[in-house]
Every structure is written in C-alpha cells, then in structure tokens.
Amino acid sequence: MNHASPPDLGLPDAESPGGGKLVDNIMHFGRALRSAGLPVGPGKVIDAIKAVEVAGITNRRDFYWTLHAVFVNRHDQRHVFDQAFHVFWRNPRLLERMLQMVLPEFRADVPDDKDREEISRRVAEALQPPKSPREDQSREPDEENIEFDASMTWSDRELVRSMDFEKMSAEEVARAKNAIRGMRLPIMEVPTRRFRPAEYGRRVDLRRTMRATLRSGGDQIPLQHKKRRMRHPPLVALCDISGSMSRYSRMLLHFMHAVTSDRDRVHTFLFGTRLTNVTRYLRSRDVDEALAKVGANVDDWSGGTRIGHCLHEFNRYWGRRVLTQGAVVLLITDGLDREVGTGLAEEMERLHKSCRRLIWLNPLLRFDGFAPKSLGVRAILPHVDDFRTVHSLDSLEQLADTIGRPALRRREGMEGWLAALRRVEDEQRDKQGA
Known part of the structure; x- marks a missing residue:
C-alpha cells in the first residue's frame, strides 16, 4: 500500500456518513479507530476537529494527512488508519470487500485485481454497526429458542491459542497479548x-x-x-520487521518483552533494511510504553528486507558483545530477501559458529506445501540447528519448551529439511541442464 499519495476521490460531502455533519463524522471516525485498536480518546477527536478547521478541506489528500497527523503516532498504526479512512469516507471498492469479510456466507465472485486492497478483520469489525438490544426482543413469541451443548467443543481460549496471528480480530489480538504477557521461559542452565x-x-x-x-x-x-x-545462556533475538512479517513481529515483540522482564541477558534486534538494537526499550516494565519507544526509534518498519546486510552488521559490531558464554539465537524471518540472498550464506555460517544454538522461526512453515525454494531460504537453512513455525500462541509455547530443553547435539532433527533442500537443489540443476 502506498501511503505517500492517497487517491484523490473528492471531499466529504452531504453523501458522507452522518448526513454531511463533518464534526459528527470525525467523532464517529475516531470511535471506529479506537475499536480497531488505536489509542484514540476524546482529546484526540477534539484536536482533529480543530486541525481540520485550521487546515481546511480543499481536497481529500489534505484532509487525509490532517487526520493522519492527529490520530497516528506509531508506524504500526498507519496501515489500520489507512484502511479505516478509505472505508469510512466512502471508497466503494473497500466497502464491498469489508462486507464480504463481515458476511462470508454471502461472498460474491469478485474479479482479482492487483491494486485491490484487503480489509483486516480489525477494521471490518470496528466499522460494523453494533447490534441493537431490540433485535433480540423483535423475535416472534412462538420462535424456537435453540440451545447448543458446548461440553465437547473447543472453548474460545483454545481457539485463540491455535489461531493464526494474521487472522485475529482486535479482541482476539488483545486476548493473545494478555496470554503472552503471562508466558515464562524455562531456564536452561x-x-x-x-x-x-x-x-x-x-x-x-x-x-x-x-x-x-x-x-x-x-x-x-x-x-x-x-x-x-x-x-542460563544469553538469549539473542533477531526479528524481521518487513511488510510480510509486520503482524507476527508485533506479537513477537510482546513475547520478547515478557521474556526480557522474566530473565536477564536478553538482547533484541530488529531488522528490515537496517539493524536496530531495541534491548533497552524493551526493559520498560509497561509493555505499551516499551513498544511505543520501539516504534519511535525504528524507521524501517514494514519496509523491505536486507537480511544479508543486517546480519553482516550484527556479526561485525554486536557479535562479540552479546554472543558470549554460548548464547542461544532466535532468527525470526520468513527468509524473503530483497537482495536475493547476496552474502547471506557467509553471514549465516559465521553467526552459526558464534553461538551455542541457532533457531530459525519462520511463519511460512505453517503451510503444508512449504518448500525451501527461494534463494534466501536455501541460504539460511543449512546453518540452523532447529527450524520451527511461529504464527500462534501454541507455536510460542512450543518454542518455550524448545529453548528450555537442551538438544543432545547440534542440528538435531534437521535431517528432513536438509534432504528437502537437496531435492530442490537437484531440481534446479536439472532445469538449468535442460
């Protein structure tokens, strides 16, 4: 999504939600953003109204950036704001997609379009009109009241534990964050x-x-x-914050904050196009304050990925400082590299030799058809000791068990993935020979 130039689709007019009352519309828009997870209160709504009065609404682009300057104060909030703005201020294409997500039973056949934007569940639920209490009273007297026996079904908590972070609603994300806050890593001495x-x-x-x-x-x-x-050895986390990893990296930052609060010698680095050490920011006791500091000091959030360049910077400037006494390293990335794996194999080999254990966490591993075909994945895979998915609360708990249980030997259990890598390389050589 290109945030720099939102489409100029005209100004809010009498056809906009609320019958043309701009002040009321801004108030309802602020409520929608708060329901979607943004920290919007009455003060920000008043500031937005005053900002619109000063800046004016000569065109839609100025109106967009005026509200953006008031309501958005972190990089990870831009995507939600952008979607909510285009839906609330009447972008017909996105309203159609939102209704399809809210009512999946009546999904229409819509032709694929590369420029078509997807609506997250958080925005869809925030803009969905609430149910009126009169709806339950409007049933006919003779309407049958059906009760369901849930004694042998999954509870909501169990569903959240196995649900993909990318598919969670705002309420489910909040519940997952509360569960992560209570996680503790067993100390592997x-x-x-x-x-x-x-x-x-x-x-x-x-x-x-x-x-x-x-x-x-x-x-x-x-x-x-x-x-x-x-x-217990030091724990070092290298987390990818590129666009394809944005939702997972935010949840993993909550996990790393819980780990940092529970034990000492925990170091966290974020990388996209550059490497940033956020260890001291995560030491704040309040998780919201810690993540706010991280968002304010990381400039390349949701951008591209230069894995080889960032690992080179880590090995050169930080390796000797944090990889002491047999550190355990968590490499959190999907392996999709903008530089097509340039220099990645050499840096991974050096990182692997500098630590006690190197664990690769890849959310793409949740797909059954995943295969090490991309150049980045093929460069990383031979130099890791464990390869796991990280897309749900269950996967985080399995990770905690893995870190707390010392392996009998390095690269234990990697035989299957190495065999799959050899098959992919053989297929590539056969194609080149043909």
Whole structure:
C-alpha cells in the first residue's frame, strides 16, 4: 500500500456518513479507530476537529494527512488508519470487500485485481454497526429458542491459542497479548568455567581444604569439594520487521518483552533494511510504553528486507558483545530477501559458529506445501540447528519448551529439511541442464 499519495476521490460531502455533519463524522471516525485498536480518546477527536478547521478541506489528500497527523503516532498504526479512512469516507471498492469479510456466507465472485486492497478483520469489525438490544426482543413469541451443548467443543481460549496471528480480530489480538504477557521461559542452565563450594562435588577444592587443615592444627585433613556453577545462556533475538512479517513481529515483540522482564541477558534486534538494537526499550516494565519507544526509534518498519546486510552488521559490531558464554539465537524471518540472498550464506555460517544454538522461526512453515525454494531460504537453512513455525500462541509455547530443553547435539532433527533442500537443489540443476 502506498501511503505517500492517497487517491484523490473528492471531499466529504452531504453523501458522507452522518448526513454531511463533518464534526459528527470525525467523532464517529475516531470511535471506529479506537475499536480497531488505536489509542484514540476524546482529546484526540477534539484536536482533529480543530486541525481540520485550521487546515481546511480543499481536497481529500489534505484532509487525509490532517487526520493522519492527529490520530497516528506509531508506524504500526498507519496501515489500520489507512484502511479505516478509505472505508469510512466512502471508497466503494473497500466497502464491498469489508462486507464480504463481515458476511462470508454471502461472498460474491469478485474479479482479482492487483491494486485491490484487503480489509483486516480489525477494521471490518470496528466499522460494523453494533447490534441493537431490540433485535433480540423483535423475535416472534412462538420462535424456537435453540440451545447448543458446548461440553465437547473447543472453548474460545483454545481457539485463540491455535489461531493464526494474521487472522485475529482486535479482541482476539488483545486476548493473545494478555496470554503472552503471562508466558515464562524455562531456564536452561549450562555449566560455566567457574566453580562454587559444594558438599558432594566431584572435585576437591584445594584452597578451602588447606584452610580447613590449618584451622584444625594439621591433625586431620577435611576434604572440601566444589562443582561448576550453572547459569542460563544469553538469549539473542533477531526479528524481521518487513511488510510480510509486520503482524507476527508485533506479537513477537510482546513475547520478547515478557521474556526480557522474566530473565536477564536478553538482547533484541530488529531488522528490515537496517539493524536496530531495541534491548533497552524493551526493559520498560509497561509493555505499551516499551513498544511505543520501539516504534519511535525504528524507521524501517514494514519496509523491505536486507537480511544479508543486517546480519553482516550484527556479526561485525554486536557479535562479540552479546554472543558470549554460548548464547542461544532466535532468527525470526520468513527468509524473503530483497537482495536475493547476496552474502547471506557467509553471514549465516559465521553467526552459526558464534553461538551455542541457532533457531530459525519462520511463519511460512505453517503451510503444508512449504518448500525451501527461494534463494534466501536455501541460504539460511543449512546453518540452523532447529527450524520451527511461529504464527500462534501454541507455536510460542512450543518454542518455550524448545529453548528450555537442551538438544543432545547440534542440528538435531534437521535431517528432513536438509534432504528437502537437496531435492530442490537437484531440481534446479536439472532445469538449468535442460
């Protein structure tokens, strides 16, 4: 979607919602944005009305950007605002798509159009008129009241846990965020080089033994033991925030905030066309404040992806700082690279050799027909220890179990994916030979 030049479709007029009352329309538009998840209150509505009075409404483009300047203060809110604006201020094509999403039973056959914009469930539900309480009273007296037995069906909570983040409504997203807030990662402890006193350690602590001998006058030698200190390794997350990963990256930022609040030595980096360290912003206790700081300091949200360039920057400037004591790295990306995998294999190999375990989280893996055909995926796959999907609450819980359970060896369970990669490479060579 091109945010820089919204289509000039004319001004709000008497045909607009509310019978031409512009002030009332702006108020209802603010309510729709709040229902869609944007932090819009009465103060912002008043500011929007004043801004429109000052800027005027000489054309639709000025009107769009005037409301945009008041209601949008984070990059991740632009997409919702853009859709809601074009639907509310009468774009017939988008209203048609919205009605098809709200009423899927009556979906019409609409020809495909590359420029046709899709309406998210959040915007569709926000602009759907609420049901009147009189509707339930308008039933006929002899109308049968049907009751359903839900004792053997899935609960709403279970449905949300298995639902794709991309398909969630605003209410379901809020419930998923609350569930993520309560998630905790089991601490996977690993031995360090340092020792601590222990009653039944496997090694004798010579210094403590000599001190104890001197205290007893040398009549006896009480052996003192020691064992290795255990500490969980650092956790480093490299999260893709390109356009194809926007919804998943927002939910994963909530997950990383919960992890950062639960344990120490957690580092989070976001990358699209450039690399940004957001670790200190996620240390804020309030998740909304933390994500607001992230949105204000990340410039390439929902843009392109340069995975090889960003990994090169991470390996060169940050690898020695955060990849210490056998760090576990989470690479969160769909593998779609704008630079077609240039330099990606070399950077992945260096990253793999610098950490204890490299886990690749790819939301495209949720599709049954997924195959490592793109150049970016083929460059990343040989250098990871685990390959998992991350598209729902269940997948996040499985990830927590994976991190908390140490693998017996590196690249355990990757044999099937490596075999699929070899088949794809053989097919590519056969096509080139033909």
